[in-house]
Amino acid sequence: MHLLNVKFVTVILLLILLGVLYSYIFRAYRIVVSFEQKDKIPVDRAHDSSLVVPDQPAPHADFRAHDSSLVVPDHLQYEQPSIVKGNDVVTVTPWLAPVVWEGTFNPVLLDSIYRPKNITIAATVFAVGKYIMFLRNFLETAEQHFFVGFRVHVYVFTDQPKEVPMVKMAAGRQLMVRSVPSSKRWQEISARRMEMIQTLIEEKLFKSTDYIFCLDVDSKFHGRWGTESLGRLVAVVHPGYYRDKRSRFPYERRPASRAYIAPEEGDFYYCGGAFGGLLQEVHLLTKTCRANFEADAQEDIEAAWQEESHLNRYMWTNKPSKVLSPEYLWQDFKAKNPEIQIIRFSGVVKNYAEIRPNV
Known part of the structure; x- marks a missing residue:
């Protein structure tokens, strides 16, 4: 028992x-x-009733949501930040994003961290009309300095595909050409870039690419641009305005525009000629800027600097997670300021009357 x-x-x-x-x-x-x-659930980014927030990516674009997105209340006012203080540089923003300057990172360490991840970086560049003349210099210098040793796919948008130069590229690096229509207005070419980058991401990149940078063709590389620039959402401070008061920034100042920023608002003036980040973040940026541009156009409004104005409006509310100093897009006609130890990427000197169809 x-x-x-x-x-x-x-x-x-x-x-x-x-x-x-x-x-x-x-x-x-x-x-x-x-x-x-x-x-798989899209992050709700409908933070600003004055902006058009488009639908989230199509079901086939299976982007991961990132809780680290830094979205701030619209029209929040605070003291203007700066990336210089006297003779010193500032290396962090008020929202704790790194500001990348020469001497703030170890390239060997960073490359050794990212190389095992086997990442793919896309770069977009627009060579439309007479801007095709800058393409060879851009491509050749990119081979020397842009993410050397990593897998890079360069997408050239052009209305002259037969004029794209044959540039020898290292193993793992590719050049792809996408045909686009010509335009009689350079402003239209500028404005449609967001639409074309959005479409490229949705049709081609969403399964194969980790990061994307959107760069101006009338520029060239002089020094390293590599893994130190990677981040969720990456902006480059414009070399022409980083010492100015924000009331002097060439933001869109008409309240009727969806790119509007008031004189007492804004952080930095960012370049439209260089921005990037994780693929899904740049997709949301381009989709939002495109939607806002098209909504403005329906009301016969064109922002002061087209896609650059809408980019700055987006970056003001959606804080970049990494800010690149003016080393990453200097202007060749400017002498180096004392804090600029190295020029990595720069806009070349040109005659706009010769290359822009409606100047």
């Missing part, structure tokens, strides 16, 4: 143990599934 009781108790304990294990495994499975489903 005593033996039967022992067996009975043993069976009961085994059943309880099996029940606990089943509950634990099933609960863990539910947690994993819930996180996988959460990753």
Whole structure:
């Protein structure tokens, strides 16, 4: 009788143990599934009633949501930030994003961290009309300095595909040409860049690319541009305005425009000729800027600097996670300021009357 009781108790304990294990495994499975489903849920970015926030990416563009996005309340006022202080440089923004200057990073360390990740970086460049003359210099210097040793895919948008130069590229680096229509207005070419980059991401890049940088063709590389520039959302401070008061920034100042920023608002003036980040973040940026530009156009409004104005409006509310100093897009006609130790990328000197169709 005593033996039967022992067996009975043993069976009961085994059943309880099996029940606990089943509950634990099933609960863990539910947690994993819930996180996988959460990753597929688009982040609600409808933060500003004055902006057109487009629908989230199409179902095939399975981007991961990033909770680290820094979205601030619209029209929040605070002291203007700066990337210089006297003769010193500032290396962090008020929202704690790094500001990248020469001497603030170890290139060997960063490359050794990112190389095992086997990342792919896309770069877009527009060579339309007479701007095709700058393409060879851009491509050749990119081979020397832009993410050297990493897999890079350069996408050239041009209305003259037969004029694209044949440039020898290192292993793992490719050049792709996408035909676009010509235009009689350089402003239209500028404005449509957001639309074309958005379409490229949706049609071509969403399964194969980790980061993307959108760069001006009338520029060239002089020094390293590499893994130190990677981030969720990356902006470059414009070399012409980083010492100015923000009331002097060439933001769009008409309240009727969706690119509007008031004189007492804004952080920095960012370049339209160089920006980037994670693919899904740049997709949202381009989609939002395109939607706002098109909404403005329906009301016969064109922002002061087209896509650059809308980019600055977006970056004011959606803070970049990394800010690149003017080293990353200097202007060749300017002498170097004392804080500029190296010029990595610069806009070349040109005659706009010769290259822009409607100047």
